[in-house]
Amino acid sequence: MSKSERVAGTVANYVDERTGAAKWLKKNLNKVFPDHWSFMLGEIALYSFIILLLTGTFLTFWYDPSMQEVEYEGSYQPLSGLKMSAAYASTLHISFDIRGGLLMRQIHHWAALLFMVAIVVHLLRVFFTGAFRKPREFNWILGIGLLTLGIVEGFLGYSLPDDLLSGTGIRIAEAIIQAIPVVGSYLAYFVFGGPFPGEVFIPRIYTVHILLLPGIFLALITAHLMLVWYQKHTQYPGPGRTEKNVVGYPLMPVYMAKAGGFFFIVFGFTAFLGAVASINPIWLFGPYTPAQITAGSQPDWYMGWLDGLVRMAPPLETHAFGHTISWNILIPALIIPGILFTGMALYPFIESWMTGDKREHHLLDRPRNAPNRTALGAMSLTFVLVTLLNGGNDLLATHFGLTINQIMWFSRIGVLVLPPIAFVITKRICLSLQRSDRELVLHGKETGRLVMLPHGEFIEIHEELSPEKKWTLTAHEQLPPLEIAQENQAGVRNPKGLRAKLQQYASKSHQEQIEKPSAKDVLELGDGRH
Amino acid sequence: MTSDNQSNEIAPLTDPGIPAHLHRKSDLDPKAAKKAERQVGILFIISALGTILFIYSYTFMSEKIFIFLPVLGNSNAKQLFLGLGMAISLFFIGMGAVHWAKTLMPDNEVVAQRHELRSEEVDREDFVKTVKEGAAAAGLGRRSIIKRTLGVALGLSGLTPLLLLRDLGPLPKDDFSKTSWEAGTRLVTDPGDRPIKPSDLEIGAVAQVLPELPAGKERKLEDIGKDAVLLIRIRPAEFQLDAERLSWTHEGIIAFSKICSHMGCAVALYEQTTKHLLCPCHQSTYDVTRAAKVIFGPSARPLPQLALALDAEGYLVAKQPFTEPVGPSFWERDSS
Numbered sequence: 001m002s003k004s005e006r007v008a009g010t011v012a013n014y015v016d017e018r019t020g021a022a023k024w025l026k027k028n029l030n031k032v033f034p035d036h037w038s039f040m041l042g043e044i045a046l047y048s049f050i051i052l053l054l055t056g057t058f059l060t061f062w063y064d065p066s067m068q069e070v071e072y073e074g075s076y077q078p079l080s081g082l083k084m085s086a087a088y089a090s091t092l093h094i095s096f097d098i099r100g101g102l103l104m105r106q107i108h109h110w111a112a113l114l115f116m117v118a119i120v121v122h123l124l125r126v127f128f129t130g131a132f133r134k135p136r137e138f139n140w141i142l143g144i145g146l147l148t149l150g151i152v153e154g155f156l157g158y159s160l161p162d163d164l165l166s167g168t169g170i171r172i173a174e175a176i177i178q179a180i181p182v183v184g185s186y187l188a189y190f191v192f193g194g195p196f197p198g199e200v201f202i203p204r205i206y207t208v209h210i211l212l213l214p215g216i217f218l219a220l221i222t223a224h225l226m227l228v229w230y231q232k233h234t235q236y237p238g239p240g241r242t243e244k245n246v247v248g249y250p251l252m253p254v255y256m257a258k259a260g261g262f263f264f265i266v267f268g269f270t271a272f273l274g275a276v277a278s279i280n281p282i283w284l285f286g287p288y289t290p291a292q293i294t295a296g297s298q299p300d301w302y303m304g305w306l307d308g309l310v311r312m313a314p315p316l317e318t319h320a321f322g323h324t325i326s327w328n329i330l331i332p333a334l335i336i337p338g339i340l341f342t343g344m345a346l347y348p349f350i351e352s353w354m355t356g357d358k359r360e361h362h363l364l365d366r367p368r369n370a371p372n373r374t375a376l377g378a379m380s381l382t383f384v385l386v387t388l389l390n391g392g393n394d395l396l397a398t399h400f401g402l403t404i405n406q407i408m409w410f411s412r413i414g415v416l417v418l419p420p421i422a423f424v425i426t427k428r429i430c431l432s433l434q435r436s437d438r439e440l441v442l443h444g445k446e447t448g449r450l451v452m453l454p455h456g457e458f459i460e461i462h463e464e465l466s467p468e469k470k471w472t473l474t475a476h477e478q479l480p481p482l483e484i485a486q487e488n489q490a491g492v493r494n495p496k497g498l499r500a501k502l503q504q505y506a507s508k509s510h511q512e513q514i515e516k517p518s519a520k521d522v523l524e525l526g527d528g529r530h
Numbered sequence: 531m532t533s534d535n536q537s538n539e540i541a542p543l544t545d546p547g548i549p550a551h552l553h554r555k556s557d558l559d560p561k562a563a564k565k566a567e568r569q570v571g572i573l574f575i576i577s578a579l580g581t582i583l584f585i586y587s588y589t590f591m592s593e594k595i596f597i598f599l600p601v602l603g604n605s606n607a608k609q610l611f612l613g614l615g616m617a618i619s620l621f622f623i624g625m626g627a628v629h630w631a632k633t634l635m636p637d638n639e640v641v642a643q644r645h646e647l648r649s650e651e652v653d654r655e656d657f658v659k660t661v662k663e664g665a666a667a668a669g670l671g672r673r674s675i676i677k678r679t680l681g682v683a684l685g686l687s688g689l690t691p692l693l694l695l696r697d698l699g700p701l702p703k704d705d706f707s708k709t710s711w712e713a714g715t716r717l718v719t720d721p722g723d724r725p726i727k728p729s730d731l732e733i734g735a736v737a738q739v740l741p742e743l744p745a746g747k748e749r750k751l752e753d754i755g756k757d758a759v760l761l762i763r764i765r766p767a768e769f770q771l772d773a774e775r776l777s778w779t780h781e782g783i784i785a786f787s788k789i790c791s792h793m794g795c796a797v798a799l800y801e802q803t804t805k806h807l808l809c810p811c812h813q814s815t816y817d818v819t820r821a822a823k824v825i826f827g828p829s830a831r832p833l834p835q836l837a838l839a840l841d842a843e844g845y846l847v848a849k850q851p852f853t854e855p856v857g858p859s860f861w862e863r864d865s866s
Contacts, residue, residue: 031642032640032641039585099608099612100588100612102609103613103846106613106679107613168795168811172793172794172811174794175792176793178706178858178860179859179860180861184861185702185862188702189705190695190696190699191699192698192699194699194752196752197752197755198699198752200699232642232644239545239547239548240548241548244644245641245642245643245644246642246643247639247640247642248640249636249637249640254636257629257631257635258632259633260627261627262624262628263624263629264621265625267620267621267624268616268617268618269617271620271621272613272614272617272621274613275610275611275613275616276610276613277602277611277615279690279822286753290752290758290796291738291754291755291758291788292796292798293795293796293810293811295799296799297795315824315827316829317830317859319865322864323863324859324861324862324864324865325859325861326858326859328828329792329859330791330830344665360646362644392579394810394813404826408827431634441543467543467546468546468549471542471544471545471546474543504788517543517544519541
């Protein structure tokens with residue numbers, strides 16, 4: 001026994017005799033995780049969160065969450081002597097007078113953007129592969145919660161420097177609160193402690209940004225990860241992979257090294273961005289005052305779709321009985337996002353209603369093998385992309401020589417017309433890919449090698465797929481659509497009426513498939529493949 | 531996938547099972563393994579060099595050096611090398627660890643079994659029984675007084691935190707409808723606080739103004755947020771206003787609230803040739819010649835117009851307060 005082994009043994013013994021953890025640890029250190037690049041997306045989100053905690057803590061040491069007016073005396077000459085809030089002045093102080101302060105600020109901001117990108121791409125991966133199906137519905141909902149909180153947390157952080165750009169963002173948020181019927185003006189006064197901007201907003205959102213929301217994040221992330229752990233990770237279909245097993249590598253040592261190493265890679269990557277790519281140069285914007293603004297005002301990307309929706313809203317207001325309802329704010333800023341996020345959270349249940357499938361699923365779908373789901377996803381993505389584009393309509397206009405009017409009308413029409421088109425096209429593409437899989441399994445791969453037969457005929461050689469590849473392409477199951485009786489034998493209509501009809505229709509649409517090749521199909525073709 | 535959960539009756543292809551393990555070069559050849567070990571070592575050394583670069587930049591580098599980088603432009607050298615040092619130091623620890631795992635740690639795929647999450651039937655029944663027995667023992671169903679009073683107590687206690695939040699802010703009263711502008715308030719420049727004569731503005735000029743402060747009062751951001759006014763001068767013949775609104779202008783000078791009637795941003799972009807005002811936040815566009823009528827974008831209302839007059843000394847003043855609330859809409863706003 002080497003010395004290090006002896007030390008390890010002593011430590012393990014010490015811990016176990018006090019906690020009895022040996023059995024649990026043994027089991028969990030050998031826990032098997034399947035390997036795939038797309039499983040690292042959630043990891044990136046987790047690591048960005050840790051980076052945010054570390055860099056954020058650093059920033060709190062100098063940031064002063066106060067709207068007290070001060071005169072700037074720091075080393076950035078162009079703003080010297082200007083009146084500004086203590087929050088803005090301390091952010092300048094961090095940027096110019098603390099060594100590495102600007103670097104930390106930039107890493108913090110880049111990590112926040114990366115956090116949101118990773119969450120969204122992870123969500124898309126989970127959606128398109130059907131990883132949200134039973135038993136993982138809870139985790140899907142936790143994920144939607146994390147996404148929502150991430151948007152709020154990002155927006156609040158963006159607001160803290162109290163520069164002209166971020167103040168404009170808060171002004172818009174205030175207008176949204178103010179637009180809520182009946183209680184809007186009261187809510188706005190409670191949030192801002194009186195008229196906008198007041199002097200309490202920055203310290204309030206500071207508490208929310210660094211204490212309340214990170215606390216909730218920690219709790220939700222812990223629950224999210226514990227569920228992944230407990231339910232075991234999903235895996236892609238392939239030879240030897242079934243609904244009953246997990247094929248992969250053990251946590252110790254492979255994943256400890258890979259995941260631990262990956263954390264450093266992500267941290268290094270954000271540090272690189274923070275070093276070379278300037279982000280949110282607040283000293284160029286100046287302190288906030290409600291009467292000024294910068295042209296090309298842009299929120300961070302995860303708010304861009306919301307802003308784009310607001311920009312394309314038609315100018316609708318209802319004036320009646322001495323009251324005003326601003327549909328041009330309520331619909332794009334509250335109602336549509338509400339519908340989107342509720343729909344997203346409920347999707348696992350909607351799909352299980354459409355398919356009637358209540359079983360556990362641990363094997364992932366290849367997106368083409370769930371054409372209807374993939375098409376729904378593409379449809380939603382198209383919607384959000386059009387709104388995101390419109391969120392940058394001013395920049396698009398100046399960069400591509402278009403007018404704002406052209407882009408706005410394109411978006412207003414496009415946001416309604418393009419998503420259904422995306423649905424139809426995606427579904428067709430999925431079915432075509434299924435057809436091509438079928439061809440591959442039955443007739444093999446085209447090699448491009450032409451051979452002349454003795455009697456003069458030319459044929460192209462098709463190379464048979466390996467049994468592993470064939471299995472991967474055919475391992476998915478194809479459920480028939482539900483058969484819902486619309487009336488019973490006595491001719492009595494189904495009491496669920498319209499709902500039953502809708503479910504029948506949805507189920508048919510969802511189970512539209514190209515029949516996958518069976519063992520019999522393969523056998524019948526025999527060697528006659530060409 | 532086994533055939534029992536295969537819902538269609540067509541027999542699937544057979545699962546060939548996990549493919550045979552392919553050994554890596556470093557598994558078979560001790561030389562290759564040694565080489566991989568050296569590679570990992572080099573990666574870790576690069577990381578250490580990154581940390582040294584970081585320490586050097588932090589301690590010795592001057593803050594005044596700027597270097598030009600293509601694409602990125604002028605960068606502060608200290609900030610750049612601090613960041614690069616940190617990036618190298620972290621990134622290559624990660625690269626080393628991953629390379630180690632990929633080349634030298636076991637790469638045999640392992641199979642673990644899953645178990646259905648659902649508990650055994652016996653446990654489920656026991657659980658239901660426990661809950662039922664527990665509920666029966668508490669007797670909530672039978673003791674209706676307890677049930678009702680508990681409901682009342684819990685419901686009421688929920689009001690405490692709500693009520694505690696009440697002092698977050700004052701009540702709005704009619705604040706949203708009021709500004710500091712009153713009949714006779716002088717328009718003053720912002721910045722500078724100088725009163726303005728019509729002759730100060732040439733045709734085509736635009737200026738941001740605020741109401742003159744009464745002596746001893748300090749201007750707060752929240753006042754500016756409602757009081758900011760944009761003063762624009764055009765040729766009087768270009769106005770297409772009704773008689774009342776025309777009487778609110780003075781020799782081609784017209785004044786509008788600068789706070790966007792959509793979401794409260796500053797309507798700061800004035801296009802001289804078209805006489806359009808544009809809000810950069812959501813591109814609501816107002817036509818100055820037609821009393822700031824909305825000609826494009828999401829805003830539903832014109833910018834409120836401020837009636838202008840001259841005082842005895844010839845300075846521009848407000849003839850009267852705004853006749854409607856400025857800024858974004860709110861529930862109590864009477865827009866009829």
